Amino acid sequence: MSDAATRAFRWAGFGGLLLGTLPTGAAAEEQPIIVTGTGLPDTPATPAYDSQIIDRERLTATASGRIEDALASVAGFQQFRRTDSRASNPSAQGITLRALGGNATSRALMLLDGVPVADPFFGYIPLSALAPERLAGIRVTRGGGSGPFGAGALAGTIELISADAATLGPVSGQLLIDDRGETEAGATLAAPLGGGFAVVSGRWDRGRGFYTTPADQRGPATARAAYESWSAQVRLVAPLTDTVELQARGLAFDDRRTLRFAGADSTSEGQEASLRLVGRGDWAFDLLGYVQARNFTNIVLSSSSFRPVLDQRNTPSTGIGGKFELRPPVGGAHVLRLGADYRRSDGELFETALNGMTGAVTERRNAGGTNSDLGLFVEDDWTLGALTLTAGARADRYSIADGFYSARDGANLPLVDENFANRSGWEGSLRGGAVWRVTPALRLRAAAYSGLRLPTLNELYRPFVVFPVTTEANAALRNERLKGYETGVDLTPARGVDLALTLFDNRVEDAVANVTLTPTLRQRQNIDAIEARGVELSAGIRRGIVRFEGSAAYTDAVARGSGAAAALDGMRPAQTPRWAASATLSLAPAAGWTLAGTLRHVGRQYEDDLESDALPAATVLDLYAAMPLAGRFGLVLRGENVAGTRIVTRNQDGSIDLGTPRTLWVGLRVGY
Incomplete structure (x- = not known):
């Protein structure tokens, strides 16, 4: 990692995990003020929660070049379906941690420079819009509840x-370019701007699949x-005073794909802008x-006539929000955090049902609503020599309002016209933990937490069909609540060797699930709970030119x-494996060289809640190589699933979808 990247990580708070130091108290005051475009540094008790870092070196050396590939190196990270964003419907790109299951909605909160990434209507993550080469790093915190991150961090938080x-x-x-003629192109221009900097970046991916x-x-x-x-991003960072910097970011993206049948097309697009003031x-x-402004369209075909049976022609949604956090100077032994955050999601669905044989309109549907959440939080870290204690509380004022669902027949006569009662209330959450540095090489930690997730507009109001199964929405869904605790040990037996073990017990009460009512009918319902208990292991070793990163979860x-x-x-929750593991071995034999496997x-996991359709276990090998050519140019070779493992990503009563086959890439890079 470059010196500049190291400084950026230190100010972002990652330095405590990567470098073994935490910028607190007098040590933080001695640090020079550096404009980096990051947020406030971590607090002393951040290591109390089970975190794993993905640094830039690993982000830019994935076989697929996709961010979900990099995130998969953290065991316990899981998408709703075990496929990447090139071969999945965007609305199926929900993410979770710790095998807490769910549908296509995310139970983990993903943040990009502090801004929630999830779609305001569906709750899925637009993975194709998130280019790993734009990032300095990612921190994945499994568990941990909502705390100061906001509602939605039910299974954990992923900070980009x-x-x-x-x-x-x-x-x-x-x-x-790969062996199917598909291409991946990306470019970034970065320059100093006064005392700050400006970055413009773009990426374009295309292929026949x-x-x-x-x-x-x-x-x-x-x-x-x-x-x-394609996606494009602009970032501007400028100092306003010696201690205050302004950060501005704009992002636009567009994603189009075809799945299974010719004409079964979907699109996802979005634009967003953010402003941030950070005072140090x-x-x-x-x-x-x-x-944020987002939209989604989707055409569903009959599996017998192969003609459209559903045209989800428009799903506009808007997300607005913000956060304020204050850290008053309360003394060197304490770091106090006070703050509030707000989110509001508006969206509606316009879709047309069609006769699969004649193409005639059978029904026109319109549904939508507004969800909002105002959170107030307080958290304090107290350092007592080698022991650091932390405790925090959060109160959320939530609102589920303006919900409606209407349907008209082909003659435009009303069939259904429902307006759902508004709901609101307060929910409280707590979290706390302790970190004890027994020796410079040994750290013990423990934490307990609770969290909150509101059902999405999609879960509340939008029914959908994956032929022949219809899944009904449910406007009466209650909020999901998490209660959990964990304990762990971090060990550094030698320089460049980091080992961690975590035992955890998490329970999501009133979990939203697609409950099977008949062979062809499901409904989103709150089930009593999803319980997840297990162990997580991670290892990082750097020895000379050799680097090993491993992670496993049961x-x-x-x-x-x-x-x-x-x-x-x-039963085991749908789409939930018992075992997940990842191991990467890389070599850097000379400057500019990287060889990695x-x-x-x-x-094994199941497609449905009744364990009737199995998805077999899969083990995949990826390879990556980069070598310098002339000047700042280099050659890149990548191999996805080089052993050609058969990856089953969907199994619906024997109707199967498969994941990425063996794929070989070759290309040029500059400036990495």
Whole structure:
């Protein structure tokens, strides 16, 4: 990692984990003020919660070049389906941690420079808009509840930190092509701007894709998973005073793809802007505001006639929000955090149901609503020599309002016209923990926490069909609540060797699940709970030119249900493996050289809540190589799933989708 990147991590708070130091008290005051475009530094008790760092070196050396590939190196991270964003419907890109299951909505909170990333209507993550080469690093915190991060951090928090101009260099980029003729192109321009900097970056991915349908299930209408996506981002960072900096960011993206059948097309697009003021003086503060605009379209085809049966022609949504955090100077032994955050999500769905044989309109549907959350939080870290204690409380005022669902027939006559009662209330959350540095090489930690997630507009109001199964919405869904605790040990037996072990027990009460009512009908319902207990292990070793990063998780997760959901009681939650592991071995034999191999394993899991359709375990090997050419140019070779493992990503009563086959890339890069 470059000196500039190291400084950026230190100010972002990652230095405590990467470098073994935490910038607190007098030590923080001795640090020079550096404009980096990051937020406030971590507090002393940050290590009390189970965190794992993905640094820039690992982000830019993935076989697929996708951010989900980098995140998969943290065992316990999981997408709703075990496929990347090139071959999945965007609305299926929900993320979670610790095998807490769920549907396509995210149970983990992802933040990009402090801004929530999830779609305001669906709750999915627009993964194709998040280019790993733009980032300085990622911190994944499993568990930990909501705390100062806001509602939605039910299973944990994933913090993406953008890289500064010094890390990126004046010009950087890459251009690659794979053995199917697909291309990946990206470029970044970065330059000093006064005492700050400016960064402009763009990325464009396109390809005909691969057949997700097995050869023996293909028909005349079967199509490759073709895709085309682009994203562009502008960041400006400037000092306003010696201790206050202004950060501005704008992001736009567009994603288009075809899945399974010709004409089964979907699109996802978005624009967002944010402003942030960060003060690093005695009264440190972080003031953030943002606005997001998103849209989604999708065409569903009949699996028999291969004609459209549903046109989700428009799903506009808007997210606005902000956060203010203040750290008053209360004394060297304490770090006090006071703050508030707010989020509001508005959106609605316009879709048309069609006769699969004639194409005639059978029904027109419109649904939507508004969700909002105002959170107030306080947290204090108290350092007592080698022991650091932390405790925090949060109160959320939530509102679920303006919900409606209407349907009209082909003659535009009303079939359904429902307006749902507004709901609001207060929810409280607590979290606390302790870190004890027994020796310079040994650290013990423990934490307990609770958290909150509101059901999304999609879960509340939008029914959907994955033929032949219809899943109904449920406007009466209650908030999900998390209660959990964990304990762990961090060990550094030698320089460059970091080991960690965590035992955890998490329980999501009133978990939202797609409950099977009949073979062709499901409904989103609050089940009693999802319980997840397990162990997480991680290892990082740097020895000369050799680097090893490993992570493994075993999770015993079960669903608890009664009433209509009694059949799933004791079952493993849908899309939830018991075992997940990742190991990367890399070599840097000379300047500009990187040789790496990554082995990942995901255990057997089930498509549905009743464990009727299994997805077999899969072990995948990826390879990566980069070597210098002339000047700042280099050659890149990448291999995805080089052993050709058959990865089943969907199994619905024998109808199967497959994940990425063996894929080989070659290309040029500059400035990395």
